Structures are given as C-alpha cells and as structure tokens.
Amino acid sequence: MKIVITGGAGFIGGNLAGALAAQPQITQIRVIDNLSTGHKANLAGLDVDFFEGDIQDAALVDQVIRGADAVVHLAALPSVPRSLRDPLASHHANATGTLQVLDSARRAGGLHVIAASSPSVYGANPHLPKHESLAPAPMSPYAVTKLATEAYLSAYHHSFDLPVLPFRFFNVYGPGQRADHAYAAVIPKWISATLAGQPVTVFGDGTQTRDFTYVGTVCRILIDALLHRIVEPRPVNLAFGTRTSLLDLIPEIQAATGRPARREHRVPRAGDVSHSQADSARLRGLFPEVTPVPIREGVDATVDWFHSAVVKRASN
Missing domain, CATH: 3.90.25.10 (UDP-galactose 4-epimerase, domain 1)
Structure with a gap:
C-alpha cells in the first residue's frame, strides 16, 4: 500500500509515519507539509518521500496523491486561540485545505481518505459523554473549520462515493x-x-x-483503518471515555x-x-480489539x- 500523510511532519503525522514504516504491507509513505507547524526532525531516519508545500496547492496535491491507495489528512492550523486571532487563516487551511485534498482524492480515482476532526465541534453542548449524534455547537472559528471538514467528507462520500472516515481526535498527547x-x-x-x-x-x-488520548493508540487505530479500509461517513470519536x-x-x-x-x-x-x-461506542464497534494506553x-x-x-x- 502507498499512503499519503498530509501534515505528516507534525506531531501526530511523524508518529504515524514511524508506525507505518514498521508495517510490511506499507510499501511507500509520502508526506506533504508546509512546515508552518511541522518539523522535518519528526521524520528523521524514516524512509518517506517528503514534499514541502501547502495542501491548497492543487497541482502539488494531485502530484503527491497520484498512484497512492489512501490519504491520512492531518494537515491543519490547530488551536482555538490561533483561530480567534486569525479566523480566515484557519478557514483557508482547515476547510478549504480539506476540500482540496478530497477533490484530489476524487480525481485520482477515489482514494480512501481518513481525516482528523476535533471534539471542539461539540462546543457549548453540555451533554457528557459526548456522542456523535449530539447537535454541534461550535464556540470558535477553529471548531467551525473542523465541522466543515466532517461535512465535506460526508458530502464527498454521498456525492462521489468516496470512501471516507472522519475521526474526532480528543486531546492527543x-x-x-x-x-x-x-x-x-x-x-x-x-x-x-x-x-x-x-x-x-x-x-x-x-x-x-x-479525554486525553495517547498518540500510540491513535496510530494503531489509523493503521488498522488503513489496512482494513474502514469506511464510515459519520464522525467517529477517537477517545475512550476517560x-x-x-x-x-x-x-x-x-x-x-x-x-x-x-x-x-x-x-x-x-x-x-x-x-x-x-462516548466511544462507535469507535469500539469499528475497532473492538484496541486497548488505550493509560x-x-x-x-x-x-x-x-x-x-x-x-x-x-x-x-x-
């Protein structure tokens, strides 16, 4: 399998690239990152093809995705405070960037796209634990961009039959x-x-x-989703109810x-x-054998x- 990681020089991306490199089924790892928040040091010693650039560059994304089997879309401008200071930058990177990745995946023949969303979409909704059927109530521009990410994945699945899987990452560390x-x-x-x-x-x-979630657990779930081509257009909480x-x-x-x-x-x-x-019921239904790191x-x-x-x- 040939895997593309957007934002692959970031914290989660670097850990995922390292974990994928240990999988015999993975024959190539391609990383695209503009290094605005990522660092090449996160990929040190790994056999990856690195492309420096922005996911809003359609020609570059098409080049990186061509011939791949799946995309793990992690590229984003993170942080609620950052989005409050510059809402447009967060929108362009997170919402428009996701749309570009999805459209490149569609043009490339319908690649499997796994994307990172956030529990910030629940926002002001007070219900605990947070289950995916709750009405979103975003409180920041960042949360809105992640809600847009999920909506675009669902739309591309239903409109173009694109195989997708949006995860809501809870406080990965x-x-x-x-x-x-x-x-x-x-x-x-x-x-x-x-x-x-x-x-x-x-x-x-x-x-x-x-609900803190260890990065090694996140990587195990992402790899399982890639190898078994898990498709679910609805958002999935990636956390375990702690x-x-x-x-x-x-x-x-x-x-x-x-x-x-x-x-x-x-x-x-x-x-x-x-x-x-x-609420981890949907996650455990898709990945029943995963045990979180305490x-x-x-x-x-x-x-x-x-x-x-x-x-x-x-x-x-």
Missing part, C-alpha cells in the same frame, strides 16, 4: 509533541515547565476535564518527572470548553521523550 510554541498543548507545556522548575499555567480553576481534570493531571506529571509542579492560575480563555469526554503510562513515555530530546540537543 505523547512523544514528539513540542512545547516551544505559543499554541502548545497542555501536557507538553506542563512537562516542559515542570522540568525547568517553572510554574504550570492553569487557565481558570483547573476543574476542566479532558475524564481527567487539569488539577488531576498535575500529580501525574509530578510522578513522571519526579519534580513538584507549582500552579499559576489565569483567567479562562475565550472559546475553550469546560468539559470533554467521548494516562500514567502515556505521561511516563512523554517525559522519557523530553529527557531524550534534551540529551540530543546537548550532544549537537
């Missing part, structure tokens, strides 16, 4: 997730701060809850790092949802990666 940028996720940001002896920043009172508050996350980070984590509270951020927990094990592995990254930087 793990090795390779960087903390050195303004929109870093909470787990790498807090690990980095704790290792540096700096306080962890908590927006609000810290009782917000998240509910960890930010305050509960701090002891996990302290245990993994062996260092105290001091809290510094700030006002809540606009567009953030208070609670996020997945939060303690995942945080330990992430801290180990941070230590190795520090050692690597020191030796260069």
Whole structure:
C-alpha cells in the first residue's frame, strides 16, 4: 500500500509515519507539509518521500496523491486561540485545505481518505459523554473549520462515493509533541515547565476535564483503518471515555518527572470548553480489539521523550 500523510511532519503525522514504516504491507509513505507547524526532525531516519508545500496547492496535491491507495489528512492550523486571532487563516487551511485534498482524492480515482476532526465541534453542548449524534455547537472559528471538514467528507462520500472516515481526535498527547510554541498543548507545556522548575499555567480553576488520548493508540487505530479500509461517513470519536481534570493531571506529571509542579492560575480563555469526554461506542464497534494506553503510562513515555530530546540537543 502507498499512503499519503498530509501534515505528516507534525506531531501526530511523524508518529504515524514511524508506525507505518514498521508495517510490511506499507510499501511507500509520502508526506506533504508546509512546515508552518511541522518539523522535518519528526521524520528523521524514516524512509518517506517528503514534499514541502501547502495542501491548497492543487497541482502539488494531485502530484503527491497520484498512484497512492489512501490519504491520512492531518494537515491543519490547530488551536482555538490561533483561530480567534486569525479566523480566515484557519478557514483557508482547515476547510478549504480539506476540500482540496478530497477533490484530489476524487480525481485520482477515489482514494480512501481518513481525516482528523476535533471534539471542539461539540462546543457549548453540555451533554457528557459526548456522542456523535449530539447537535454541534461550535464556540470558535477553529471548531467551525473542523465541522466543515466532517461535512465535506460526508458530502464527498454521498456525492462521489468516496470512501471516507472522519475521526474526532480528543486531546492527543505523547512523544514528539513540542512545547516551544505559543499554541502548545497542555501536557507538553506542563512537562516542559515542570522540568525547568517553572510554574504550570492553569487557565481558570483547573476543574476542566479532558479525554486525553495517547498518540500510540491513535496510530494503531489509523493503521488498522488503513489496512482494513474502514469506511464510515459519520464522525467517529477517537477517545475512550476517560475524564481527567487539569488539577488531576498535575500529580501525574509530578510522578513522571519526579519534580513538584507549582500552579499559576489565569483567567479562562475565550472559546475553550469546560468539559470533554467521548462516548466511544462507535469507535469500539469499528475497532473492538484496541486497548488505550493509560494516562500514567502515556505521561511516563512523554517525559522519557523530553529527557531524550534534551540529551540530543546537548550532544549537537
């Protein structure tokens, strides 16, 4: 199988490329990334064909996709705060970019397209756990772009018989997730701060809850979906119904790092949802054999990666 990963130089993309490289059924991995948020270092040592460029470039996307069997569409401008600062940039990258990938896949003969969406589409809907039949209530431009992503996948499936699978990724974390940028996720940001002896920043009172999902689990599901050509036009929560508050996350980070984590509270951020927990029934129906990595094990592995990254930087 020949697989294309859009946004493949990012955190999830790099982990997925590494996991795909270990699969004997995968004969070629192509990556397209404009490196706006990704890094070539995430692909170091991997046998991949790398194309630097933007998914809104139709000619480039057609070139990369031609002759492939499937596309894992991860390219996006992430972050709710980023979308509040520049809504149009998020729309162009996430909504228009997805449309371009889908149309290239259609023109190439109907490739299998697996795409990343987000639980942010649930937004202000207070129901827990979040099941896919809930009415979306997006609270940010970013959430709207991800809802558009899902809608375009469904439309291309029903209009052009394109085989698709939209996943709602819930707070993915793990090795390779960087903390050195303004929109870093909470787990790498807090690990980095704790290792540096700096306080962890908590927006609000810290009782917000998240369904953290380890990147290795995400990759196993994506590979299973590719190898077995799983098709489902409806969105699928990719999480397992855990509910960890930010305050509960701090002891996990302290245990993994062996260092105290001091809290510094700030006002809540606009567009953030208070609670996020997945109903995993649809996911488990499609992937009944997948077992998630527990939060303690995942945080330990992430801290180990941070230590190795520090050692690597020191030796260069």
